[in-house]
Structure formats: C-alpha cells, structure tokens
Amino acid sequence: MDLISDQGLRLDGRRPNELRKIRCKLGVFNQPDGSAYLEQGNTKVLAAVYGPHEIRGSRTKALHDQALINCQYSMATFSTGERKRRPRGDRKSIEMSIHLRQALQAVIKTELYARSQIDIFVEVLQADGGNYCTCVNAATLALIDAGIPITEYMVACTASLANGETPLVDISHLEETSGGPNLTVAAMPMSGQIVLLEMSQRFHLDHLDKVMKHALRGCQEIKAVLDKAVRDHVASAGAACNWEFKTD
Amino acid sequence: MDAQYKVIDPVKFYRDHLAHKIRPDGRGLLKFRPAVINVDSIGTADGSAIVKIGNTTVVCGVKLELGVPKPEESNIGWLVPNVTLPPLCSPRFHPGPPSDEAQVASNMLAEILSNASVLDLRALCVVPERLAWAVYLDAVCLNHDGSILDACVVAAVAALRTVRLPRVEHDADKDITKVFPDERSSLPITGAPIPTTHAIFEDEVILVDPTSDEESLASGLVTITVQNDQMCSVYKPGGSPLADENMQACLSRARTRAIQMNNLIEAALAARDKEETKDQKLIS
Numbered sequence: 001m002d003l004i005s006d007q008g009l010r011l012d013g014r015r016p017n018e019l020r021k022i023r024c025k026l027g028v029f030n031q032p033d034g035s036a037y038l039e040q041g042n043t044k045v046l047a048a049v050y051g052p053h054e055i056r057g058s059r060t061k062a063l064h065d066q067a068l069i070n071c072q073y074s075m076a077t078f079s080t081g082e083r084k085r086r087p088r089g090d091r092k093s094i095e096m097s098i099h100l101r102q103a104l105q106a107v108i109k110t111e112l113y114a115r116s117q118i119d120i121f122v123e124v125l126q127a128d129g130g131n132y133c134t135c136v137n138a139a140t141l142a143l144i145d146a147g148i149p150i151t152e153y154m155v156a157c158t159a160s161l162a163n164g165e166t167p168l169v170d171i172s173h174l175e176e177t178s179g180g181p182n183l184t185v186a187a188m189p190m191s192g193q194i195v196l197l198e199m200s201q202r203f204h205l206d207h208l209d210k211v212m213k214h215a216l217r218g219c220q221e222i223k224a225v226l227d228k229a230v231r232d233h234v235a236s237a238g239a240a241c242n243w244e245f246k247t248d
Numbered sequence: 249m250d251a252q253y254k255v256i257d258p259v260k261f262y263r264d265h266l267a268h269k270i271r272p273d274g275r276g277l278l279k280f281r282p283a284v285i286n287v288d289s290i291g292t293a294d295g296s297a298i299v300k301i302g303n304t305t306v307v308c309g310v311k312l313e314l315g316v317p318k319p320e321e322s323n324i325g326w327l328v329p330n331v332t333l334p335p336l337c338s339p340r341f342h343p344g345p346p347s348d349e350a351q352v353a354s355n356m357l358a359e360i361l362s363n364a365s366v367l368d369l370r371a372l373c374v375v376p377e378r379l380a381w382a383v384y385l386d387a388v389c390l391n392h393d394g395s396i397l398d399a400c401v402v403a404a405v406a407a408l409r410t411v412r413l414p415r416v417e418h419d420a421d422k423d424i425t426k427v428f429p430d431e432r433s434s435l436p437i438t439g440a441p442i443p444t445t446h447a448i449f450e451d452e453v454i455l456v457d458p459t460s461d462e463e464s465l466a467s468g469l470v471t472i473t474v475q476n477d478q479m480c481s482v483y484k485p486g487g488s489p490l491a492d493e494n495m496q497a498c499l500s501r502a503r504t505r506a507i508q509m510n511n512l513i514e515a516a517l518a519a520r521d522k523e524e525t526k527d528q529k530l531i532s
Contacts, residue, residue, distance in 0.1 A: 029391035030303045031338045031460070042291055046390060048336035056342060072343050074334060077386045078293035078309025087332070088343075121336035123388070125307060126290050 003162035003175055011174055012041070016162065019170045019218060020130075022225045024138070026145040026233040032121075034146020038138035041172060042128035047138035049146040051118035067113035071101040073135060075124040096132055099196060103136055103156065103186040106195045109149040118148060129173035130158045136186050137222060144230055153226060154195065156186040157218035159211045161203050167214040185215040189223040192216070259450075262465055266453055273302075273459065280457045280505060281395075285402070285516040288410045295411030297516075299403040302459065303393035308403035309386050310411050314425065317373065317380045325372025325380035329357045331387045331400050338392035338460065349396075356471075356483060357387065357400055364441035364475045367408060371436045375418045379425060383411065383435075394459040395445040397471050397483070402442060406513050410520070411435045440513065441480050442506035443473040446498050451488040456501060472499055474506040 004010060014020070020041030029035040032048035039045075055062045062068065073096040074088040086093075104120060120142065122135045133156035140154045160168045160180045168175065176182055181201035187194045194216075203211075254261045254272070265272055275281070281302030290296035293309035317324065331353040335341045346354075361367070372381040385407065387400045412432030418425045447458035448468035455462055463469065468487025473480050479499060484490065490498075 029305065029337075030393060031391050032336065035391075044290070046336070050335075050339055053339075070343075072335065074336075076307070076309060076388050077384065078290060078296065078311050081292055083311035083313060083384055119335070121334065123334060123336055123390070125388075126292050128292070 003160075003168065003178060003180065004166055010162075010168065012172060016166050016168050017214060017217075019157075019221055020172070022222065024141060024226065024229045026141050026229065027237075032142070032146070034142045034144070034148070036138050036141035036145055038134055038141060040130055040134045040137070040170065042126055043130055043134045044124070044126040045131070045134040045138045046123045046125060047135065047142035048121045048123075049118065049139070049142040049148065050121075051146070052113040052116035052148070053119075055115065055117045062115045063110075065114050066110035067108070067115075068117045069101050069105050069108060069110065069120065070117060071097045071104065071120045071122070071139075073097040073100055073122050073124075075127060075131075079124050079127045096135070099132065099186075099198070100135060100139065103154055103196045104139055104143070107140075107150040107152060107154045107188065108143065109151060112149060127173065129171055129176045132184055133157055133170075133186075137226060141226060141230065145233075152188045152190045153223050154186060155189050155219040155223045155226065156184065156196070157215050157222055159183045159185070159215035159218065161207055161211055164203070165207075167207075167211045169214045169218040181211075183211050183215055185212070185219065187216055187219045189216075189220045258461070258465055262449065262462070266449065271455065271462070277453065278456045278501065280508075281459075283402075283509065283512055285406055285512050287406055287516045287520050293407075295407045295409075297403045297406035297410060299399045299406065301395055301399045301402075301457070303391055304395055304399050304460075305390040306396070306399040306403045307388050307390060308400070308407040309388075310407050311384045311386070312411070312413065313382045313384065314374070314379055314416070314427075315382050317377060319377070322377040323373045323380075324369035326382040327361065327367055327369060327372075327385065328382060329361055329385040329387070329404060330354050331357055331389070331396075333389050333392060333396070337389040340392075352485075353396060353400060356397055356481075357385075357404060360401055360441050360443065360473050360481050361385075361404065361439075364439040364473070364480045366405065366437060366439035366441065367435060368438065372413075374416045375420065378420065379416065379418050381413060383408075392460055394461075394463045395457050398443045398445055398457070401473070402509055402513065405437070405440050405442075406516060408435060408437050409513070409517055439475055440506075440510050441473045441475040442502075442509040443471050443481070443483075444498075444502035444505045445469060445471045446501075448488045448490065454494060454498065470495075470498060472502040474499075474502045477503055477506075 023039040034049035136156035184198040186196035284300040295310035298307045333350040415428040415431040447455045447466035471483040
C-alpha cells in the first residue's frame with residue numbers, strides 16, 4: 001500500500017509533515033480534580049486526575065520524600081475495530097500505564113507532595129493510531145486543570161518513514177499497521193529534552209536523525225495547540241471572576 | 249465558606265437548603281437536570297450514544313459479533329449489556345474488579361432491556377442453528393454525578409437505535425460466511441424504557457434526579473422505569489419506607505420524564521439522519 005500518493009499526499013489527504021486536527025477541552029467533568037478531553041484526528045481520549053490525596057491501600061507504598069504517581073490506561077471495548085475483550089489488565093495496557101507514569105513522573109513536581117498519591121486515569125474512547133501520544137497529551141492537560149505543578153508540558157508525537165525516504169508525522173492506525181517503522185517520542189518541547197523514546201520495525205541509521213527531528217517538531221506544534229487551549233480555558237474561567245488576563 | 253460548611257456537616261448543609269425548598273445546585277426539589285444526547289460519535293463502534301444528565305455522563309458503544317447459537321435456543325441471538333464504572337468517573341471507585349455498584353447497574357440494565365422487550369432476539373438470527381449476531385452493549389460512565397441508571401438506560405436505548413446490521417450471506421454447504429459492511433439495515437427496536445431516579449432524604453423529603461452528593465446522603469432511593477406510559481420496572485433497594493401516595497407521585501413524574509426523554513432521543517436521531525443525508529448529497 002502506497003503511504004504517499006503521486007501528489008505527495010498521505011492516505012487521509014495530509015502532507016507528510018502535517019499533524020492531524022487537534023480538538024481539546026479542559027475541565028470537562030466535575031468529579032475528578034482535573035480532567036481533559038483530547039481528539040487527535042479520530043483518536044479520542046479522556047484523562048482524569050485525582051489528587052494529590054492520601055495513599056490508598058498499603059501505607060508501606062508511601063514515599064517519604066515525594067508523591068506516588070499511579071496511572072491507569074484503559075481502552076473502551078468499542079474503541080477498536082475488533083471488540084476489545086479486556087479493556088485493562090492485559091499486557092499492552094499495563095505496559096502503556098507504566099510508560100505513561102514514566103513520562104509524567106519526569107515533569108510532575110512530586111517533591112512537593114511527600115507521602116501522597118496522584119492518580120491519573122486515561123480512557124481511550126476511539127483508537128485510530130497514536131493512542132499513547134494522545135493519552136500523554138490529554139494527561140498533561142488534565143494535570144494542568146487539576147492545578148498540580150509541573151515543570152513544563154509533556155508532549156508526545158509519533159513519526160514514521162514512508163517508502164524508505166519520506167518522514168511522516170502523527171501516524172494514523174492504517175499507517176501504523178502498514179508495516180513501516182513507528183517512532184514514538186515523549187518530550188519536553190520547551191527544553192527540548194526527550195523523556196521516552198520507543199521504536200518498532202527497523203530502518204537505516206542514516207534516516208534516524210530525520211525522523212526524530214520530525215517527531216520533535218511535531219511535539220513543538222502540538223505543544224503550541226495545547227498551550228493555546230490552556231490559555232483560552234484560563235481566560236474564560238478568569239473572565240467569569242473578573243480577572244485581567246494579559247499576554248505579552 | 250460554603251464549601252467548608254458542606255464538608256464539616258453535610259446533612260445540616262442540605263437540611264438548611266431544603267428548609268427553603270431549594271437544593272445546593274439551585275434546583276427546586278422536583279426539578280430535573282437538563283439532558284443532552286449525542287448519537288453516532290464513535291466511529292469504531294457499530295452504534296454509539298453519549299448522554300449527559302446534568303454532570304452525569306455515560307457513553308454507550310455497541311459492537312457486533314457473529315456466533316453460533318446454542319442448540320436449545322437455536323433461533324435467537326444475544327444482547328449482552330454491561331455497565332462499567334471506571335475509577336475516572338468518581339473518587340469512590342478504585343482500580344480493580346467491577347464494584348458492587350457496577351455489577352448491580354449492569355444487572356439492572358439487562359433486566360430493564362429484557363423486561364421492556366426492547367429488542368426481539370429472533371431478529372438477530374441469521375441462519376437458525378448456525379449463525380446469529382451478538383450485540384455487545386457497553387455503557388461506560390465518564391462522570392458519576394448521581395442517577396447513573398437513568399443515563400445508562402437512555403444511552404443504551406439511543407445507541408441501539410443507531411446500530412446498523414450488515415447483510416450476511418452464509419453458504420451452509422461450504423461453511424463460508426460473507427459479510428457486506430456497506431449494506432446495512434437498522435435493528436428492530438420496539439421499546440424505549442426511560443428510568444427516573446428519586447432520592448428520599450431523612451425519611452420525609454423526596455428529591456428528583458439526585459446528584460452524587462444527594463445520593464450519598466439519601467436515606468433511600470427509588471428508580472421507576474416507564475415505557476409507553478406504563479410502568480415496566482421499579483427498583484427500590486431498601487432504605488426509607490415510601491407511602492403509597494408518594495410512590496404514585498413519583499410514578500406520574502416518571503411518566504412525564506419518559507415523554508421528554510423520548511422526544512430528546514428522537515430529536516438526536518433526526519439530527520443525525522439530517523447530517524447523513526447532507527453528507528450523502530455532498531459525496532454524490
């Protein structure tokens with residue numbers, strides 16, 4: 001299957017370095033301390049944050065100098081093409097939960113909440129590729145909505161290589177399963193530091209730099225969209241309380 | 249100031265509000281919360297609906313699978329409803345096996361759908377004794393702010409109305425099944441049960457459509473399901489005794505609510521149909 005047509009367009013009509021349409025909303029629910037809904041193309045994810053609160057379960061898990069981060073990645077049974085029999089608890093979901101925790105732990109200022117727990121729950125309502133990335137981005141927004149201090153945005157993006165030469169950014173499910181390499185990067189866009197990097201399949205080392213640059217640039221672009229959403233949300237919340245919101 | 253008072257003595261907080269015949273969210277005692285329905289938003293599901301009653305949000309997705317019917321029930325398919333209350337919907341739920349509340353809600357959903365004869369399972373049979381559809385109905389609560397059963401059943405009914413069964417051809421001799429995903433027909437949905445939940449506060453005051461806080465303070469709960477102006481299910485799990493005239497009043501409120509909800513479901517489906525014909529016009 002040709003991932004890039006003769007006119008240089010991908011299967012869904014995008015250019016190789018074009019991201020999918022991102023739609024997001026913060027503070028969607030009232031039960032969680034922080035919540036966010038994020039759509040990247042057809043991938044729809046909901047994130048909810050509870051905390052910081054007292055450690056649940058065994059007190060022995062408490063860390064004396066930092067907060068315990070607990071993540072749960074769950075996919076709705078109707079989120080994939082084939083019905084998902086085990087929404088959570090299977091190997092892939094546990095691996096995703098662990099990766100989510102590792103990525104977010106790098107930005108959350110856990111030293112401020114010793115002996116406490118922060119829960120981050122992520123529910124994938126529709127999966128169309130880049131599930132992990134959308135989850136990380138939604139979780140970042142939910143953390144901001146919860147008011148938990150983070151050093152900077154944690155943004156994730158995927159990239160791939162089409163026809164052995166053209167880098168693609170933000171790949172959909174169809175492009176993921178076509179057999180090309182999948183590179184997932186979770187990075188802090190402002191400082192340019194990479195926190196999590198995962199790759200499947202293989203391609204020549206010469207192309208690695210190119211693909212990584214595309215993924216990191218994708219992270220920067222996503223961060224710009226998320227940042228605007230956060231500022232709009234704060235401005236509208238502040239307008240209701242008569243704050244003055246100035247941007248430089 | 250208000251928030252601290254609510255945490256220190258929630259019962260007094262509510263009692264003081266009810267003395268003025270008003271609830272903390274500004275509603276009257278017998279006022280319903282506004283409801284919003286959106287259908288067919290999940291592309292990967294064979295049918296879906298999202299229902300928001302106040303802050304309570306439930307998304308229901310339908311997935312279809314083919315299976316071989318049991319020999320003793322060889323001409324019917326399966327309708328498998330399930331309610332999930334994940335930890336993200338409320339701080340009361342923790343990761344792990346389904347909580348009691350989730351299991352009870354799943355059971356109630358299954359009972360209500362079967363009592364109301366929402367779907368004739370014989371319509372799911374493709375070839376008797378050989379092939380039948382299994383309709384998996386999964387309701388996931390995204391935000392639990394009370395009256396969960398109301399939202400789940402409405403979402404389930406709306407989602408079933410959006411399901412389109414693909415045409416299936418089964419060659420019995422060669423045992424080959426061919427599915428035509430582009431030729432679809434709707435499910436024959438013959439019911440629209442609508443539940444309404446009431447909470448009883450301190451054995452005396454009846455509140456309609458309780459929020460999560462009100463449910464936790466309530467001394468009793470009662471859910472009445474109405475279909476076609478007839479009562480089709482009553483769920484009252486213990487709690488304060490309810491006098492007959494109060495029960496009758498709850499029933500008449502449930503009947504009014506059922507009419508409003510049905511109109512809302514029809515409006516959501518009509519809007520979806522209009523979008524579809526518009527899209528088809530654009531394509532052609």
